[in-house]
Amino acid sequence: MIDLSPTLIAAIAATFFAAGVVKGVTGMGLPTVAMGVLGALLSPLAAAGLLLVPSFVTNVWQLLAGPGFGPLARRLWPMMAAIVAGTALGAAWLASGDTGPTTTALGCALVAYAAFTLLARQLAVPPRIEPWLSPLIGGATGLVTGGTGVFVIPAVPYLQALGLAKDDLIQVLGLSFTVSTLALAAGLGARGAFSPETLGASAAAVVPALAGMWAGQKMRALISPQAFRRWFLVGLLLLGLEMAIRPLL
Template sequence: MFELSITFLSAITATFFAAGLVKGVTGMGLPTVAMGILGVLTSPLTAASLLIAPSSVTNLWQLFAGPSFVPLLRRFWPMMTAVVAGTMLGSAWLASGDTGATTKGLGATLVFYSAYALIGRPLRVPAAMEPWLSPVIGAATGLVTGSTGVFVVPAVPYLQALGLAKDDLVQALGLSFTVSTVALAASLGLRNAFEGGNLALSVLAILPALAGMWTGQVLRDRIAPATFRRWFLVCLLLLGAEMCLWPR
């Protein structure tokens, strides 16, 4: 049992270091990488529980790193409200204990996102569509978040399609990720889906996540971001396909 615990702890440390590394280089991807790898090692519910603390810390860092928090909150509050509602509904699936279905759902989400990011054409959303489309995208993102623990689809492609300035886009992604993480934590807590040991491990995972994020920021100037992102997405696609075909 002791050896198994050490092995699992080492896997968690390596996973969150790698996830932080990806976020440090690309500005995103920590929850996606962590859920993808941990979803192979354990149930998606356990993986989502471990994700909460490191994701919250890194997302808050990203959210408050820019100057546009209040304007972005005023602009996207309908979307964020819908994210919370969708997550509360979707978490019933994640907390149900049906690990085969949730693993397949997680794998399908990873495949869709990585395939779109690799071959999809950049989209543009007209300003006139934003008032009604933002809540729809928020609800869909919440449902995916609640049922799989991954909160990049469809929020990330949508925010990228709005034509935001670079700094505003990074901060808007931080806002979406932060709200999604808090909503996921709250919904799982209300369903009594947390285990004390998982929360403790989640807090411990903050350190390797921050170390990986710092390392990724150092490497950003030495590695072509486009090349790194391409191979990251290819690996993510293969990982998602494996989860769809051979769920645990």
């Protein structure tokens, strides 16, 4: 259970507004920003509980916005099924409440995502290996999701490497994040790892998250999304480094 003081409520609202802005400008990043910032204020388990409803609402919105849901779902259902299975296994670690290792793991996941996105060249997955690689990537993503609450590694680099059209990529990212959110909620809920109060606070966080998305979409026309995304990733990298070493200090 989270002790929701006025200061913490304000911090949670500001975090989800900022995370919504990032998603509005770049098309992704809300769960990653929310877990990174809230994980610095709360335990990763509490942060993951707060993330569930805003992540679900914003990603379903993204999922339903594109035209190609059926073909994408048929193509990538083995990956989505593996995400569910991996998350179910990984959630046992996050639900254990052992904050030191989970904070370090969350920090490492943030560092890995930010560093890869900043430094790596665009990859390409040959169609012949996709049938067996997709479930492996899905399982690995599920384990990371269940253990840290972060949905992006290695799913996002992999999906970007499939050569999808822009609208299809945005939609399939929404599909992956929606499946990950539902699987994480089921995994944590099955272990009694969050309370009705946490879910109520998570539902309330939808308002600042959507307000941030709206503001981010307006900002997109005024700033360079590439420059914004680069500085966002640098900040995420520094935050992840701090979280990774914090339990060691």
